[in-house]
Amino acid sequence: MGEDRVSNYTAYGLGHESRTIVVLSPSVIGFIRRYLLSITPALIVFLFEVAWFLGVRYQLIDLNSPYLQQFKVGSSVVSFIGFIAPLFIITLLAWVLRSTESLLSLGLTLILPLIPSMYFAHQAGLIPVEDASSVLGLLAFILEGYPAYFKPSAYLASLLTLIKTEAYRRSIKYVVSDTGIEVKGGLLRRRSIYTPYNQVGRVVLEQSLLGRMFNYGTIILVSAAEWGSEYYARG
Known part of the structure; x- marks a missing residue:
C-alpha cells in the first residue's frame, strides 16, 4: 500500500x-546481478574446489607429480595459486564494467588475510620492526601464512559485500x-x-x-x- x-x-x-x-x-529480484557480483570471490573459491575435486576424482590431476609434491598437494599454497589467477582476471573485468560490488568484495578478500597475519606476526615478536632485516623477516612471515587465510577471507568478504548491497537496495x-x-x-x-x-x-x-x-x-x-x-x- x-x-x-x-x-x-x-x-x-x-x-x-x-x-x-x-x-x-x-525489488530483490532486480538486484540479482549485484548480488552475484558481490559474492564473486566465494564463487571463484567454490569453482576452484569443484575443479580440484573433479580433477582428482577423474585422475585429470597427477597427485604424484613432483611439481605438486613440491607445493604439498592440497595445501593452502596450491589453493592460493589456483585462486589468485582468476581473481586478477575478474578484478580487471570488474574495473572495466565499473562494478563496485566486485571491486569491494575482491579488495576485502585481499585485505582481510592481513589481519590474522599481522596478529600472529605480533605474537611471534616480529612487530614492531627495528631494522631492515626485521622488515624482511616480517614480510616473509606474512607471505608464508597469507595463502592459508584466502578461503575464509573470500567467503567473509562476499558476505560483507552482500550485506552492504542489500543495505544499499533498502536505502533507495x-x-x-x-x-x-x-x-x-x-x-x-x-x-x-x-x-x-x-x-x-x-x-x-x-x-x-x-x-x-x-x-x-x-x-x-x-x-x-x-x-x-x-x-x-x-x-
Missing part, C-alpha cells in the same frame, strides 16, 4: 507542497507524488533526484536477459533536454 503524506519540495524550486502518492523500492526510495517523481538513496553519500512531470521528455523501459526471464525491468525518466539519462537506480 502507498503512503498518503505531504512533502515540501520548495528546495526543488516548486514553492508549494506536494502530496505523496506511493513510495516504492527496488522512489517517491511518486502528484507533481513528480523523486529518486533518493545511498549509504555513505545520499543523493536525491527530483523530476517534475512537466519536465519529462520521454520514458525508457529497459529489460536485460535476466529481466525478461524473471519479469522485471528498469524505468528511466529522461528530461526534455536529455540530461540525467545516465543517473538512475536500476531495479
